[in-house]
Structures are given as structure tokens and as C-alpha cells.
Amino acid sequence: RYLHQLDSADRQEPSLARATKTVRLKDKIATLKEEMRRLEKLEARMLATPDQQISLTDPDARSMATSGRGSGMVGYNVQAAVDTKHHLIVAHEVTNVGTDRPQLSSMAKQAKTALETEALDVVADRGYFNSEQILACDEAGITVTLPKPLTSNNKAKGRFVKQDFRYVTDEDAYICPAGERLVYRYTNEEKGLTLRRYWTAACQGCAIKGRCTTGHERRITRWEHEHVLEAVQQRLDEHPEKMRQRRQTVEHPFGTIKSWMGSTHFQMKTLKRVGTEMALHVLAYNIKRAMNIMGIAPLIAAMGA
Missing domain, CATH: 1.20.5 (Single alpha-helices involved in coiled-coils or other helix-helix interfaces)
Structure with missing residues (x-):
């Protein structure tokens, strides 16, 4: 054949x-x-579209930044404010903004309103670091503690970073590691921020210039509200244990809810429906926490009062 x-x-x-x-x-x-x-x-x-993104499965879902470099996923960004004593979720929000940086003041103010307090201490991770957001919290009477992300690779190269330069308030000048004064030169606006520029003419003859800059001179930039950021850094330096406390606090409810969900996707689609789904998860979590803290009978009595 x-x-x-x-x-x-x-x-x-x-x-x-x-x-x-x-x-x-x-x-x-x-x-x-x-x-x-x-x-x-x-x-x-x-x-x-405004953000130049579209999703073919959920019109409101957007690309979310993840911890892996060059990686990401399409979904929603869940924000939560958790109290350190009882691990209750006092405020939450679901957004389709891909990063946490614009979320700090909004969540802090929601938590402050929910707790009905005049002052509030907030601890967040470095993903929330945003100068304008921190300033908005400060103006609202909210004390923020969070680490500043390292945006320069100078430290990895063995060079001095901005933290190595000491600012002298009375003189409005910076003192460099070699002891020279970097004086104020001019002010300009960049990305909506008013920035002051400082440098010295002594860099060319400096013995440690190679550890400082490869340019003609080392320049330092100072935001007009830099003192607010310096206060944040000072609080972190004085209380480094707060970052461990943050992990123990906020990761607890997220881990619990993810365990209930099976670490899978939201069942709903569109921002409004996903927000409702998350609100039900938060409600269930808070009720279960209250049952563990107060007991079932006292909780029922308190709810009926």
C-alpha cells in the first residue's frame, strides 16, 4: 500500500x-x-485611553507593579489601614492605580476619619514614599514613618550619597564629608516641586572628589519642604523597629484574606464590583477578629446595643 x-x-x-x-x-x-x-x-x-492601557477581560483592570523587576500583573490595587493593637482593618480602598505612591495621604486621612482622632501615627513601606503625599499627611496632622527608596546607585559604587551631606539650617548650607560648605545658588521648579540648588567651588582640588562625583562639582538639591522629609527619616532612625511592626500588622489581615480566597483572583469584574467584593471580605475579617477579641456573646450584645 x-x-x-x-x-x-x-x-x-x-x-x-x-x-x-x-x-x-x-x-x-x-x-x-x-x-x-x-x-x-x-x-x-x-x-x-488616559493611561494607554486596555484589558480585554476586565475594562477597569490595569497593570500592577510587582516586586520582581520587569514583571507585573493585570488586576487591582487593594489598600488597607490596620490598627497595631487589634489588627482590625479601619479603612480600605480598591483602586486600579498601578503603584502605591499616590495612595498614602488618602488612606491615612480615611483612617484618621474612621478613628475620629485629631492625631495619627502611620507606618508604611518604601513603596509609599512620595514627597507631596508626605507633606499632605503632615498638614493633616498625620505623623508618617517610612523609609526612603534608594534612587541613586552612588552608594553601590562606593560614592557619597545625599545623607552624607549635613544641612545647617542657620546658614542654609550643606557640609560635605570633606568639611566644605555647599552654599545656596539658585531655585527652580521641576515636576511641580520648588527645588533649591547647592554646590561649592572647592570640588576640583578635593582629595576625595573621586568618592563624591565624576562631574565638575557635586550639587545637592533641596526641596522647599525638605524639613518634613528629614523629620520622617529622623523618626525612622530613632525607631527602626517600626518597620518590623508594620510587617506584623498589615501582613496579617492580607495573609488571612488571601488564605480565604485561596490566593486566587477576585470573582467579580469592574472596579465597582471588585470594590464590593473586597468590602465583604473586610467585613468578614473584622467580624471574625472581633469575635476572637471580645467573644461571641459580648459582640452580639454590643451590636444589639
């Missing part, structure tokens, strides 16, 4: 085989062109 098939193939006209192959290739090219047109339409839709 196999030899018979070979003989049949040998007798087949070459033009027929070629024609069949040509038709197949044309079909594939037509399919690829159709896919390109579909993708071009999606690209036009994507570029027309």
Missing part, C-alpha cells in the same frame, strides 16, 4: 501540488493580515 501511494504521488501533476501550496499560503497571509488589522484597532483604542 505504501509503494502504491508513492507511485500515485509520482504520477501527480506538479502544478496541482504547487497550486495547493499556493492556496494554503494565501490563506495564512490573509489570516495574518486580519490579525494585524485587529491589533491596529486595539492599539488605537489603547492610545486613546
